Structures are given as structure tokens and as C-alpha cells.
Amino acid sequence: MTKVIKEHQLNRMVVAACTPITHEPLFRETMIDAGLNKYLFEMANIRNQDSWVHMKEPEKATEKAKDLVRMAVARASLLKPLMEKPLTVIQRAVVIGGGVAGLNAALNLGDQGFETIVLEKDDQLGGNARNIHHTIEGLEVAAYLDGLIERVKSHDKIQVLTGALVVGYQGYKGNFTTEVLVGPGMYERKIDHGVTVVATGAHEYQPKEFLYGQHHRIMTQLELGHFLHDQAAEAAQWGRVAMIQCVGSRNEENPNCSRICCQGAVKYALQLKKINPETEVLILYRDMRTYGLMEDYYMEARNQGVLFARFDPERLPEVMNDNGALSITFIDHVLERPVTLPLDAVILSAGAWANDTEELASLLKLPRNASGFFIEAHAKLRPVDFASEGIFLCGMAHSPKLISESIAQAQAAASRAGAFLADTNQTISGVTAHVDPERCAACLVCVRTCPYGVPQINQENVSEINVALCQGCGTCASECPAKVIQVSHFEDDQLSAKIKTLF
Amino acid sequence: MRLQYPPTVRIIEVPCTGKVDIIHLLQAFEYGADGVIVVGCMEGDCHYQKGNLYAKTRVKRAKEILDKVGLGGERVAMFNLSSGMGGRFAEIIKEMTNKILELGPSPVRGAAAKAKATGAAGEVTA
Ligand SMILES: Cc1cc2nc3c(=O)[nH]c(=O)nc-3n(C[C@H](O)[C@H](O)[C@H](O)COP(=O)(O)OP(=O)(O)OC[C@H]3O[C@@H](n4cnc5c(N)ncnc54)[C@H](O)[C@@H]3O)c2cc1C
Ligand code: SF4
Numbered sequence: 159m160t161k162v163i164k165e166h167q168l169n170r171m172v173v174a175a176c177t178p179i180t181h182e183p184l185f186r187e188t189m190i191d192a193g194l195n196k197y198l199f200e201m202a203n204i205r206n207q208d209s210w211v212h213m214k215e216p217e218k219a220t221e222k223a224k225d226l227v228r229m230a231v232a233r234a235s236l237l238k239p240l241m242e243k244p245l246t247v248i249q250r251a252v253v254i255g256g257g258v259a260g261l262n263a264a265l266n267l268g269d270q271g272f273e274t275i276v277l278e279k280d281d282q283l284g285g286n287a288r289n290i291h292h293t294i295e296g297l298e299v300a301a302y303l304d305g306l307i308e309r310v311k312s313h314d315k316i317q318v319l320t321g322a323l324v325v326g327y328q329g330y331k332g333n334f335t336t337e338v339l340v341g342p343g344m345y346e347r348k349i350d351h352g353v354t355v356v357a358t359g360a361h362e363y364q365p366k367e368f369l370y371g372q373h374h375r376i377m378t379q380l381e382l383g384h385f386l387h388d389q390a391a392e393a394a395q396w397g398r399v400a401m402i403q404c405v406g407s408r409n410e411e412n413p414n415c416s417r418i419c420c421q422g423a424v425k426y427a428l429q430l431k432k433i434n435p436e437t438e439v440l441i442l443y444r445d446m447r448t449y450g451l452m453e454d455y456y457m458e459a460r461n462q463g464v465l466f467a468r469f470d471p472e473r474l475p476e477v478m479n480d481n482g483a484l485s486i487t488f489i490d491h492v493l494e495r496p497v498t499l500p501l502d503a504v505i506l507s508a509g510a511w512a513n514d515t516e517e518l519a520s521l522l523k524l525p526r527n528a529s530g531f532f533i534e535a536h537a538k539l540r541p542v543d544f545a546s547e548g549i550f551l552c553g554m555a556h557s558p559k560l561i562s563e564s565i566a567q568a569q570a571a572a573s574r575a576g577a578f579l580a581d582t583n584q585t586i587s588g589v590t591a592h593v594d595p596e597r598c599a600a601c602l603v604c605v606r607t608c609p610y611g612v613p614q615i616n617q618e619n620v621s622e623i624n625v626a627l628c629q630g631c632g633t634c635a636s637e638c639p640a641k642v643i644q645v646s647h648f649e650d651d652q653l654s655a656k657i658k659t660l661f
Numbered sequence: 662m663r664l665q666y667p668p669t670v671r672i673i674e675v676p677c678t679g680k681v682d683i684i685h686l687l688q689a690f691e692y693g694a695d696g697v698i699v700v701g702c703m704e705g706d707c708h709y710q711k712g713n714l715y716a717k718t719r720v721k722r723a724k725e726i727l728d729k730v731g732l733g734g735e736r737v738a739m740f741n742l743s744s745g746m747g748g749r750f751a752e753i754i755k756e757m758t759n760k761i762l763e764l765g766p767s768p769v770r771g772a773a774a775k776a777k778a779t780g781a782a783g784e785v786t787a
């Protein structure tokens with residue numbers, strides 16, 4: 159390609175091939191090598207948008223391919239070279255959340271040699287892992303956690319602030335400033351940093367259903383874990399225990415599966431059987447989701463006589479408390495008849511709910527789903543990045559996951575964040591909005607529209623957009639009543655050209 | 662996934678549906694498109710916070726204008742999809758194509774049916 163560009167003295171390039179998401183960066187590199195501005199490049203995606211999806215209609219697909227190429231050429235002819243400003247990157251990381259995920263991310267960044275500050279809002283580190291005694295494989299969590307905390311605290315590159323509340327967040331990739339109120343004294347601290355890792359975690363749902371809170375033997379999985387740890391001898395006396403799955407998950411209020419509670423039930427069932435093989439354990443489930451190798455433990459539980467009975471979400475089991483005597487009634491899916499059994503304990507497999515991050519999300523301007531979990535930039539291509547560059551994500555803040563999975567994701571996030579910090583030759587994207595100051599009416603529409611609060615009315619009384627902060631989404635441009643904002647690389651005429659060329 | 666859908670649609674990528682200008686929606690009809698689809702992220706899941714909500718109101722306004730000028734507001738529609746919903750994308754293209762075939766070609770052009778859509782960049786990986 160470089161040769162052809164030079165030979166024919168080309169000044170623009172259109173590639174008709176596959177998706178720009180994976181290939182545009184490569185071709186842009188080639189443009190640069192050939193001495194052309196990388197923005198003078200356009201791709202027609204005749205694979206994903208055409209040959210793959212119209213396999214049985216080759217003639218029409220060919221017509222479409224011609225259209226797609228025509229559209230790309232039309233836009234390419236109007237593309238402008240854009241200059242990218244160099245970006246300074248402050249060599250410091252902030253990790254928000256001091257659970258297993260945040261601590262691992264911090265340790266990894268510290269080991270890479272980057273100064274890292276952990277902000278934990280609680281007065282102690284560890285997060286939800288403090289509530290787990292061992293994993294399904296039998297690994298001791300407390301010992302691991304203590305070691306992890308010790309390594310983080312004694313690391314010469316890592317500083318830990320507990321009781322730290324994020325109250326302000328400004329800047330852009332490579333140049334963030336986080337304001338925190340720290341400790342009981344609430345003293346204010348401003349931290350300048352280049353990257354942020356969000357690891358704010360999740361907690362166990364507090365059930366409202368199945369008489370939770372009305373009897374000391376109706377408990378959640380985490381409460382059972384503590385009970386088995388502290389009062390194993392008493393648990394050994396239990397004759398029959400029922401576990402109810404999907405409590406606070408897969409319902410109207412929280413449509414998501416919490417992923418971890420099926421393995422949790424199997425883990426605790428095996429533990430009960432270990433303490434006393436005579437204890438009858440009944441797991442009332444909707445679907446058993448012991449994914450991956452945890453299926454082995456599910457099989458083991460079945461072999462050890464743990465009973466699994468499926469229930470229909472339309473016909474939930476009913477827990478009864480008759481003057482302290484517990485029992486359960488459920489419709490057996492084989493007998494199609496209600497079965498009532500007396501019980502010594504009821505365990506509610508309560509789901510994992512995202513920690514409250516409403517304020518944090520709005521300060522950092524990060525997207526969350528309806529359940530409050532943060533959303534990565536792309537599930538496959540950028541799984542630990544946020545769409546806003548320089549901010550990364552790991553652990554249960556993203557979705558419910560096991561300790562092992564949180565650690566793996568924390569390491570991924572730390573390696574992405576470390577790569578960002580290490581890359582000191584970065585530039586600011588040229589795809590940003592620009593105001594024509596001559597024609598701006600200072601109507602404030604863009605100021606109010608921008609999700610990132612970028613446009614501001616300057617001293618000349620016109621709107622001004624800081625290109626370092628602008629994300630290039632284009633929302634302001636489409637709202638501006640005077641039509642005086644253009645987003646570089648997606649200018650109105652460049653889009654119109656694509657439309658016009660079709661007809 | 663390579664799900665099949667009718668070859669009636671031409672995709673125009675934008676950074677975010679927040680960039681989909683009402684002028685461009687109407688321009689497509691002016692030049693003769695039979696229908697326009699705007700495909701954005703799920704509501705509440707916008708990569709840029711709320712661009713898709715702005716797009717929603719603009720599509721609504723475009724519908725009203727198309728109704729007024731007699732082209733029919735049904736010719737423009739917005740859909741919210743996540744990157745994992747290629748199957749739904751294919752369905753939408755089928756449904757929209759059938760709807761346009763029912764409505765007939767746009768009176769602006771009067772030629773053979775050919776629908777055209779705009780979509781948010783990177784969101785659709787059918
Ligand atoms: C009910 C339940 C059962 C589980 N069972 C198992 C199991 O059996 N086996 C297993 O391997 N894993 C289990 N897990 C998962 C395990 O707990 C996590 O994967 C692991 O602890 C990592 O969590 P994390 O660090 O992402 O989040 P967390 O442990 O929740 O830590 C997040 C930290 O961030 C802090 N924080 C939150 N918001 C802010 C803020 N705005 N500013 C500063 N700090 C903030 C919190 O105080 C907390 O300390 C379970 C989880 C739940 C909820
Ligand atoms: S992991 Fe199991 S118990 Fe938990 S929500 Fe999913 S299906 Fe229900």
C-alpha cells in the first residue's frame with residue numbers, strides 16, 4: 159500500500175474490506191508510513207455489512223458492495239487532515255475500591271513501577287472477600303487476603319487511603335485530578351493522575367422475601383459461611399437444610415443472573431455434608447449454573463446425596479415459621495404436587511448487587527447498566543476499558559464474579575492501565591467538536607447538552623470546546639440550533655456525501 | 662454470527678446516535694430513501710451517557726415532519742441494541758424492509774424499493 163501511495167502520489171485511501179474496528183488502526187499506520195495524514199483514510203466494510211450477511215443473494219450483495227464503496231469514496235474525498243496534539247501523561251494511577259480486585263490492580267501497577275493510590279471508602283481494605291472463608295476449591299480466603307493487604311500496604315509505590323470519599327473528578331486521559339475527603343477528619347486532598355481503575359465491587363442482596371429477618375435460622379449464603387466458620391458444631395446438629403436459589407436475581411427488580419450463587423450453594427452444601435454427612439441438604443433451584451469446571455462440584459454434591467429440586471418462578475417455594483419451627487412447601491417438578499418438609503435452617507442464595515456508585519458514576523461520567531454495574535467499552539475488543547480513555551474497570555463493579563475471576567480481571571485492567579501510562583508518545587484524538595465562533599449565538603444549548611460538560615461560554619461570549627476533554631460524540635453538534643458546531647472527521651458534508659451518493 | 666438479512670440497507674457510521682442530525686434524517690428522504698433506521702445503544706447504556714436519548718427525540722420529530730409532508734412517519738424508526746444483539750438487528754432489517762415494501766417506494770423518488778439506514782459505529786456486529 160505504501161508503495162502504491164508513493165508511486166501514484168495518492169492523497170487519500172479507501173479500503174474495501176472488513177471492519178474498521180479491528181483494521182483501521184493498522185491501515186492508519188500505513189498511511190503515516192507513506193507520509194499521509196492518517197485521517198485521510200476510509201473503509202468500506204463489505205465483509206461484515208455485506209458478503210457475510212447476504213451470502214445467498216450474491217447479485218444484490220454486489221450492488222450493495224458498489225454502493226458501500228461509492229459511499230466511502232464520497233466521504234473520503236471530503237476528509238480533512240487532522241492534527242493531533244501531543245498528550246502529557248501524569249505517571250500516577252488511582253484505584254477506586256480496595257477489595258480483592260482493586261488491591262490486585264494496585265499491586266500489579268505498583269510492581270510495574272507506577273506510583274499508585276488506592277481510595278477505599280470503608281475504614282478497612284478487603285471488601286466483600288472478608289465475608290468468604292474459602293473458595294469452592296477449598297482455598298483459604300482470609301490468609302490470602304491478609305497477605306495481599308500486607309503486600310499492598312508495605313509496597314513502596316502504593317499509598318492506601320481508607321475512609322476516602324471521592325468528591326470531585328476533573329480532567330481527561332493522562333491528566334485527571336481527583337478530589338477526595340479522607341478519614342474521620344475529612345481532610346481534603348487533590349490527586350493528579352494519569353489513569354483510573356474503578357473497582358467498586360458489589361454486595362450481597364438483603365432479601366425481603368422468604369421471611370428473611372424473622373428467624374435466626376433463615377440466613378443468606380454469606381451468613382451461613384460465617385456460621386459454619388464460627389459455630390460448626392451447632393450446624394452439625396442440623397437434620398435438614400433447604401437452600402433457595404435466585405433470591406434477588408432473575409426477577410423483575412433485578413433481571414440478571416448473579417452467576418456466583420449456584421456455585422455458592424454447591425460449596426456450602428458440600429461443607430454441610432462434610433461436617434455431618436447425615437444432614438439432608440435440599441437445593442431449590444431454577445437452573446443450576448455451575449459453569450466451567452465447577453460442574454465437577456455439582457456432580458460431587460449429587461453423588462453425596464444433596465437433593466436438587468427445580469422450581470418454577472411463577473410458583474415460588476413458601477417458607478413457614480410456626481412459632482420458631484421452620485418448614486418449606488414447594489411444588490415438586492416431577493410429582494407436580496406440593497411437598498412440605500420441616501427444616502432446621504433456610505439458606506437464601508441472595509444475589510450480588512452492585513455497590514451504590516450513582517455519585518461516582520456521575521462524577522467520572524461513566525456508563526452503568528440498569529442494575530448499577532459499570533459498562534465496558536466493548537465486551538470483546540475492550541473488555542476492561544471504559545469508552546472514556548484512561549479509565550479502566552475490574553472486579554464485581556463490572557458484574558458478579560468469583561475471586562479468581564476478579565483477580566484475573568484486575569490484572570488485565572492493571573496491564574491496560576500500565577500500558578497507557580508507559581506510552582508517553584500519545585496524542586489527543588482529532589475527532590473532536592469545534593465551534594465557529596463567528597456564528598455562535600451563545601444560546602447555551604451545547605453547554606446544557608454535552609454529557610461531559612465540555613462546551614463553555616468564553617470571554618468573547620461564544621461557546622468554546624476544549625479538545626482534550628471532548629469525547630467526539632457529536633451530540634452538541636446535532637443539537638446546536640445555529641448549526642455552528644462540526645465534529646472533525648464526521649462533518650455534516652462528509653455524512654451528507656454518503657447519503658447523496660446513494661441516489 | 663453472519664446472520665442473514667435483506668440487502669436493502671446501507672449503513673452510515675457515526676460516533677454515537679447523538680451525532681444523528683435531524684437534517685441528515687430528512688436529507689435521506691429528500692434524496693429518495695424509502696426508510697431510515699437509527700440504531701443506538703440500549704437506553705441507559707449509551708457509551709456517551711445520553712446521546713441515544715437525544716437521537717430518540719430527533720427521530721420523533723422527524724416522524725412528525727414526515728407525517729406532515731405526507732411521506733409517513735413510519736418510514737423512520739429508532740432501535741436500541743447492544744453489541745450482542747446481532748440477531749435482533751437482522752430481524753429489525755427484515756421487519757423494516759417488509760414494512761417499506763408494504764408502504765411502497767417513497768413518493769419522492771417513486772423508483773424501486775430500496776431502504777437505507779444509519780447506524781451507530783461499532784455497535785452492530787451481525
Ligand atoms: C453474595 C456473594 C457471594 C460470593 N461468593 C463467592 C464465593 O463463594 N467464591 C468466590 O470466589 N467469590 C465469591 N464472591 C465474589 C467475591 O466476593 C469477589 O469476586 C471478590 O471479593 C472481589 O470483589 P471486588 O474487589 O470486585 O469488590 P468488593 O469486594 O465489593 O470491593 C469493592 C470495594 O470498593 C469499595 N468502594 C465501593 N464504592 C466506593 C467508592 N465510591 N469509593 C471508594 N471505595 C469504594 C468498597 O467499600 C469495597 O471495599 C461472592 C460475592 C457475593 C456478593
Ligand atoms: S447463579 Fe444460580 S442462583 Fe445465582 S442468580 Fe444465577 S441461576 Fe440464580
Ligand code: SF4
Pocket residue numbers: 593597598599600601602603604605613620621637638639640641642643
Ligand atoms: S449551541 Fe451552538 S449557537 Fe448555541 S452556544 Fe453552543 S455553539 Fe453557540
Ligand code: SF4
Pocket residue numbers: 590591607608609610611612613623627628629630631632633634635645
Ligand atoms: S462532541 Fe460530545 S463530548 Fe464533545 S463537546 Fe460535543 S457533546 Fe461534548
